[in-house]
Amino acid sequence: MASPEVEAKLAPLRAAVREYGDLVRQLKTEGAAKVDIDKAVGELKARKKILEAAEVSLVPKDATFDRVLLEDLLRRRFFYDQSFALYGGVSGLYDFGPMGCALKANLIQLWRKHFVLEEGMLEVGCSMLTPLPVLKASGHVDRFADLMVKDSLTGECFRADHLIKNLAEKLLKDEKTDVDLRNELTEMLARIDGFNKSDIKNVIDKYSFKSPSTGNPLLGPEEFNLMFKTSIGTKADSEAFLRPETAQGIFVNFKRLLEFNQGKLPFAAAQIGSAFRNEISPRQGLIRVREFDMCEIEHFVDPDDKRHPRFSRVSDQKIMLFSACNQLDGKPAQSFTVGDAVNQKIIANEMLGYYMAREQQFLVKVGIDPARLRFRQHLSNEMAHYARDCWDAEILTSYGWVECIGNADRACYDLQQHQKATGVKLTAERNLKEPKTVEIVKVVPNKAAIAENSAVISIDSKNFTITKDMVTVKHTTKKVHVEEIVPSVIEPSFGIGRIMYAVLEHAFRKRDGDEQRNFLALAPGIAPIKCSILPISSNAKFEPILEAVQEELKSHEISYKQDDSSGSIGRRYARTDEIGIPFGITVDFESELQPWTVTLRYALTLEQVRLQVSEVGQVVSQLCNGKICWNDVQNQYPKFE
């Protein structure tokens, strides 16, 4: 991945990771005590983090990227901004303006086409309000929590790991902090993600960390459940939450969906919708928010058959894999074909591999730079005990590698949990390879004899007495062709806000030789506005031509923005480039010759062609849905300069 010079610098860090990767493997093989394994894993993670930080900092970056400039553009042109700013704002909540709203809608529409339509999925739309018992069964009520500490006098709360990070970083920046403490703090910070309650307590006590707002002592840490609580109806027992993910809505509808699919496995259900997490102290813009859009797929399969019927279509596709093994060895991510990765058991099964390949296709289509995309496998201790294999699609942004899609083989955990909680069987039938003969034991009552009695049983507080002669036990056999199974679930789960933010970062460019002109090179398919219309002057004779262009675009359902302000044409183009409008139509003095013509400009290359008004709708429409590309247009129409 990196140059030999960079690799030379990384070599000792890679070796340091490998040392502890090997140790963890050895401890596990030896069946060492959990506390020893945990300790080694903590150190391993710390060393991995140092390696990753070095990797990211050493890889040559797009030196021109400046997050402040991008954020300024996104706020100024109202892609999105903090919610309720008029009332002082609420952190972790964002409102999407006309540009962000259209970008998100296009992203979701493309997702629906790429997955729901092309893969024939069953899309559902379930309630966000979710009663307590459902989330108790799913494990969220008991385990969906972060550690929090509290100001002992004011009651103000802080997310424990964030508080420690901030205070430790403050100490590190302080010149008076000596070398020993500096080293100690650095090491502690690298380990913090694995800290439990008592680790947190120890650190706070050891460094006498206090409330950053008041200087008061801190209480805790205690667990803070991240779900928003409310109640439905007026009864006292109607406790409910806003769903923290969309998946549970699919699980509780499993039986209806199986029936919709005429009882057959496998099938995939999908849901696009909002979910909510009451983050204690959200930051990082769209990366960590309290209300967000997700697209989730639950693919229900036979646990013993995780093949995918269309796997052959993707088996030659190359993807970048950062396997658990490579992570333990301190090695970088490696490129594989999906077919090889499944054959070599790096990816556990075809189903997971198929989705990872399709996800990469989707991400590249919406504008993610494939060189900044990798799939990272979870280490075994990162996964829930029931999960079989997990791979996160991670995208490199200015925040580092950000998890944007999670892929988990969750086995049959979720359906089993809801089955346990409700007593309703959540199974499907599987055809047996060969019919099986099963023994059936049936107790047949001898109704005549039941009138008399000798042994007493009680039903509904009444006593009945049953003797041997009252029943006959019959043994018979039966040939069965099917057996019941609880399906396994493969779950790809997309964070739309994170993907959208990564798309914006990867699309943010500067024009060569013009530092002041930033623009967004958005893929035409997701651009909020597809086309601008710019009259070269405000001359009234352009009016009918402009109207004809508008009607032409409307009839092809193309969103457009007309800018007839008085700025120069270059200045007006700069304004449209800034919001990622890929195509621009100019009406100029040549336009009025019969038949009416306009120029069409492609923002990415600044090239222009001339074509008839009556053609422009069709051409822009095909450019946006990918049926033709700009080269085709250039070949067909005369260049305009």
Add this chain to the structure above:
Amino acid sequence: MASPEVEAKLAPLRAAVREYGDLVRQLKTEGAAKVDIDKAVGELKARKKILEAAEVSLVPKDATFDRVLLEDLLRRRFFYDQSFALYGGVSGLYDFGPMGCALKANLIQLWRKHFVLEEGMLEVGCSMLTPLPVLKASGHVDRFADLMVKDSLTGECFRADHLIKNLAEKLLKDEKTDVDLRNELTEMLARIDGFNKSDIKNVIDKYSFKSPSTGNPLLGPEEFNLMFKTSIGTKADSEAFLRPETAQGIFVNFKRLLEFNQGKLPFAAAQIGSAFRNEISPRQGLIRVREFDMCEIEHFVDPDDKRHPRFSRVSDQKIMLFSACNQLDGKPAQSFTVGDAVNQKIIANEMLGYYMAREQQFLVKVGIDPARLRFRQHLSNEMAHYARDCWDAEILTSYGWVECIGNADRACYDLQQHQKATGVKLTAERNLKEPKTVEIVKVVPNKAAIAENSAVISIDSKNFTITKDMVTVKHTTKKVHVEEIVPSVIEPSFGIGRIMYAVLEHAFRKRDGDEQRNFLALAPGIAPIKCSILPISSNAKFEPILEAVQEELKSHEISYKQDDSSGSIGRRYARTDEIGIPFGITVDFESELQPWTVTLRYALTLEQVRLQVSEVGQVVSQLCNGKICWNDVQNQYPKFE
């Protein structure tokens, strides 16, 4: 509207309404006491209700419509069903299955095209979680409530008007109830919608109504706020609600939107999203739910200029208006052109009239029967004090006339409320017809003199003393070309679930001569699945043809469902008709002749044509987006029988 026979039966009821309509008008003219007007209005409403019930029952109905059959179909084929049924269900919450989810998505997509794209609106997507101060300013914290009574021992709650209705209806059904009581109860029921707290209390006391669950006495009534309460973050003062409407998100973003529109009025903003109301006892399926989809438009205009630039495009369109005047007169709704209605001041302004016309176009396009659509004006006492004019689009269903879209001229109330609460000016600039000269008074300090002092003022606990010689008061004048105004707001607000339910009722049909075959005659544009693919037999030689058909449909982004089960072709068509698939492709033994052909069937008319596989994608796509109609297809391709 109705036949002479029906009108003869309705005449006395119309006269009864008119009597009280006239009385209300008279009392208002005379400036009578509020209590007297309220009493008359109560009686007027009761009489209107009796008239409306008679109208609905006397108009010849589609005798074949059976709600139980429709509901069975919608549940069985998973359009939607109660949420969390696996856990016993939660009333007022619904999950949308693959059919309902796609139907809703198509409805919303068409809405976006019809309004956002064609009218050039600014679409936003705002947070659902809303902090208390915002909803305090909007009036929801104080006034968004229903009256509720409580079981004095168990604490169980009931919506007061529902409880009274149920208990009174029970008494009415009881044969032992005598005629006097019967009349008294009927009259009370007709008036119940206008009941206040003490009216409710009086009724409960008078008839000794008790808890229907336990027979215990009832406490209350008290107000129950319909918003779902939660809190954001960990602080005690972070009380928040789930938004009860999407409108406030637009109002709090007014300044950003105005800036996006380069400071110019008028402009329209739109939002599509979920809202939540904690109904005390929701019933009536999708008509009254706790979590629902809305599409709202806020059109910001100059309060003195509510013209619409495209009004001439709709002015000849006929719409059915049930004006306040006709309601007071006991007259039925009347057909007008929109232009006449605005000229005659029946509709207050062009902006409202334009939207009503566009709404009718939208509703008819998605499948609402125009004969079951009317616009009902609010009586002045139904409107909030600040509203200027309100018209509900009402659709006739088996639940009676259901309000599906509200249109309100809300004046500048909302912006003013948020301005008051935050101290931030929410104004726009309006060009003055003529520049105005304003006087400017400026106090200029005489800095040299300020060193000495005589009169004392205190700033930040420090004392300063100001004398006359220290300041000069200057009077100047300035020419201004603009003035600041708080814009008025026209608000069309769509309930998507209600529209969707009405569409399903209006589309539900029985095949003539086949009572068992129900089907949904959905408009192709909103049908969840556009096309079925049915091989006439499971012969393997059809495989390549079927695959070619699938690829053809996918390449035109057409959703399809292949049914290769073993049922007869007629039985399989019945299954596809039931879920409203408008078009069906059959692959038969003639298909394999070169070039491959298929038959295309239109579910509504049962007619079929034969065409090439390579043409079918384009044809179905154009049928669905309305570019061609079935007649065009019949003219172009040979009929198949």
